[in-house]
Amino acid sequence: MRTLDFIHLDENKVKGIVSSLQGLLADFQVFYTNIRGFHWNIQGKSFFTLHAKFEDMYNDTAEKADELAERILMLGGVPVNNFSEYLKVSKIKEVSKVVCGCDAIEHILDSYKIIIAAERALLAQASEAADEATVALMSDYLKEQEKLIWMLVAYGASCDCK
Numbered sequence: 001m002r003t004l005d006f007i008h009l010d011e012n013k014v015k016g017i018v019s020s021l022q023g024l025l026a027d028f029q030v031f032y033t034n035i036r037g038f039h040w041n042i043q044g045k046s047f048f049t050l051h052a053k054f055e056d057m058y059n060d061t062a063e064k065a066d067e068l069a070e071r072i073l074m075l076g077g078v079p080v081n082n083f084s085e086y087l088k089v090s091k092i093k094e095v096s097k098v099v100c101g102c103d104a105i106e107h108i109l110d111s112y113k114i115i116i117a118a119e120r121a122l123l124a125q126a127s128e129a130a131d132e133a134t135v136a137l138m139s140d141y142l143k144e145q146e147k148l149i150w151m152l153v154a155y156g157a158s159c160d161c162k
């Protein structure tokens, strides 16, 4: 038995959606590891604020990675779990040794720019396939991330480590 036998979606269109979800999963996994590094290595007057905020952010990112992997399974795919594969596919590159909060926020905003472009494309692709559940997932992510970006931009306007 397969989930696709029960959920009334076009198999060919679903293959494309699964492939896009795998790409987004890879982006989130690399992003997660980058944010953990920011959480650990950040220094300066904003340490306590950013250390805690980055923890919230990597936990949220881990939760989304899990949701994406489960969506891939619902659509009949097998989510990739090898970091070596993520690094081949991810549009977000690894960063390390970031100690300045402003640099970390800049990296995070650049990463969201990449992620949001991928989510918008995926939303359009899923919409074309009448895959409402994936559309709703992307829509939820975009709503949260646009709010977070507003806050990060507001916070990043006052840099205390450069």
Ligand SMILES: [Fe+2]
Pocket (backbone or CB within 6 Å): 039, 055
């Ligand atoms: Fe920690």
